[in-house]
Amino acid sequence: MKNWLPKLNKKLMVGSLAGTLLLTGALTGCSSGSSSSGKTVINVWGMGEEAKSLPKIAEAFEKENPKIDVKVQAIPWETAHDKLLTAVAAKKGPDVVQMGTTWIPEFGSANALLDLKPYVKKYPELDPVNYYEGSVETTKYKDQTVGVPWYIDTRVLFYRTDLLKKAGFNEAPKTWEELSTAAKKLSERGDNKYGISLDTKEQSLGFMFARQNGAELLDSKGKPHFNDPKFVEAVDYLNSFFKNGSAPKDSGLDIVQGFRGDGILPMFISGPWMVKLINDQAPDLKGKWATAVLPKKENNLSSLGGSNLSVFKYTKQKDASLKFLSFMSKPETQLKWMNMTNSLPAAKKAWEDKSLKEDNFYTTFGEQMKESKPMPVIKQWEPIAQAYLSSFEKIYRGKTTAKKEMDAFNKKSEELLNK
Structure with missing residues (x-):
């Protein structure tokens, strides 16, 4: 798909x-x-x-x-x-x-x-x-x-209802702040436990969160705005989950396996195909998980x-x-x-x-x-999205700052758009 x-x-x-x-x-x-x-x-x-x-x-x-x-x-x-x-x-x-x-x-x-x-x-x-x-x-x-x-x-939030309830949350996080708080609390359950899985290979994730923060990806003339403050703030927000240990950088875990049992990965963002996968591969989780619309900042836009x-x-x-x-x-x-x-x-x-x-x-x-x-419907979007993944990896691995790397990424995007 x-x-x-x-x-x-x-x-x-x-x-x-x-x-x-x-x-x-x-x-x-x-x-x-x-x-x-x-x-x-x-x-x-x-x-x-x-x-x-x-x-x-x-x-x-x-x-x-x-x-x-x-x-x-x-x-x-x-x-x-x-x-x-x-x-x-x-x-x-x-x-x-x-x-x-x-x-x-x-x-x-x-x-x-x-x-x-x-x-x-x-x-x-x-x-x-x-x-x-x-x-x-x-x-x-x-x-x-x-x-x-x-x-x-489209992408929604998958979460373990039982584990969130034990952590003091009776419903899914509705805001960025609640998502961050819940993920941190869940990650404090013990060693090798996390609060959320954020797929670092998911092309749309950073752009999706940037839009939720009110960032404009491309203006009416097709010029990129990947280094404006709202975009940089969204990237910093995503990186905060890696910095505080709420999300793993390299868990190597299959998401369904991480979701079941003790819930090493009790929350993640994904698409509709995961419903059947969880039902088929983790029938023991029946009644212990749910889906929710994405938490909101200025809005809760998802990718399509x-x-x-x-x-x-x-x-x-x-x-x-x-x-x-x-x-x-x-x-x-x-x-x-x-x-x-x-x-x-x-x-x-x-x-x-x-x-x-x-x-x-x-x-x-x-x-x-x-x-x-949807992501911008332009011919150059695929190489732009791939370039973003490379930039974000430098950020979450601590090799550079979001502001510095988004400046470089925006310049790279301008070059790609002019080809």
Whole structure:
């Protein structure tokens, strides 16, 4: 369930076709048209493990549309980007493609994705009003809408209710100050005990907390503000958990294992997939844990990720492809997908279903979605996020100060944005 990719290499898209000699193999099974039975064939590229469940959903679509055959190809995330590059260069690829939320600017700029706005009247399920504002933001490129939200994720607080109660807290922390106090108290239970796990490899964490502190990441002209006082204060706040021993720098613990038992790691911030993992791997924790919206400073904004579905610009089966997107966007379809893959639905109406409304774990995610935003939808965001992780490591390992390193990081970001 990834929402990032390396920066798109435009030279590969518009330069020599020497690198496309592998097209015959790379695009095997990707030609759409008519089958021997006379049916229209559309090819769908899905990414990662969840794509392996797509054929089951495709069967339901085929029953409703007996004149259309859907061929699904599951592609590993790590090879998907290069394969899409090849398809764009050749103007030959899938009809429908799964897009990580931060892929849109790159492939939108390559003019590889169909603008869906002209087709909303015919296929009302594609109308942006059906989705959370943050999700819709990830489907836009300039004045075009080149994708439709498929599934979403955001980050919330997971916590051990029993351990917090023993430490004197009857509910989840609601503010930055309460989070810091609770984490410190929990870390004082004994040796090798911590209060919270903060994933130092989570790209969005620092930016998310900076936004909660009222920091602006990029201004209206696209200029970075990663060294302004509010951003630096947020980085200092995160670093305080490492400095006072509330969070481990290198625990090496699997998060579920750290969460169970004595609760070496009794709080952490993560996405919806962790609900199923905890229920499956730690059934002994039933009734001892919960989820909560993130604690607040000026606000409690979380990051928004997930995946979109797009129609490949060069498809020869536009109507059938749009019909498939429309089917996948129906609330009932997205609820079936959630049951199959534990992916949260993007359609707002799906959240009215009792399977979500009556599940306290998922209700939290629905509430947090109201206060969630994607990272800036720009081509350069991935290298900027990677550069931040390197900078933050220097800070939490005590090699430099937040102010000094954020000055350097802001300068680096300006260079990346000007490339």
